[in-house]
Each structure stands twice: as C-alpha cells, then as structure tokens.
Amino acid sequence: MKRQAKKKVLDHSGSSFDSFLEEEGMREEVEAVAIKRVLAWQLQQEMQQQNKTKQAMARELHTSRSQLDRLLDPLNLSVSLETMARAAKVLGKSLVISIRDR
Secondary structure: OOOOOOOOOOOOOOOOHHHHHHHHOOHHHHHHHHHHHHHHHHHHHHHHHOOOOHHHHHHHOOOOHHHHHHHHOOOOOOOOHHHHHHHHHHOOOOOOOOOOOO
C-alpha cells in the first residue's frame, strides 16, 4: 500500500493579512497590483473630471489608444513609471512615489 504524503496545514489564525501574503509568497505581487489599480483609477478619475476622452489623452501622450488602454488597465503591471508620470503631467498632475517602513 502506498503511503500518501501529508499536506502541510498552516494555521493563520491571529496573523495579519500581510503576514499571510508573506507566508504564501504573494505579498509583492499583490502590492504591485494594488498600487497599479489605484494609479489607474486616479488617472481615470482625473480624466473624467477634466472631461478628457481616451482619444484626446492618447493624442496628448503621443501614443495610441490601445497603449492608453494598457496604461489604464489595473492588471497590466508592465507600464513604466515614466509613462505613468507622463500621463499625470498631461492631466496637470505629478506622480509621487515614496518608500516607507512597513
């Protein structure tokens, strides 16, 4: 008879969500997605407030509408900080990034 390997059961009771993500090896990815979602949302909100269409925004960024869609896609993490900063500048804003203690 074959012996089945026991699954390792982790007890996360009493731990924080951050420590859970850390233990699962997912913290950096989850944080990156969260940051991109917030930035994309802020850009979209500002575009809406200024009544700026995607077509107009893409034109001012000297890029295509499909590139702008990737910039505004909250799950697309491949957008550079330079591109995010350029988009903010087109909207009369600046991109501010900081590093702080956890």
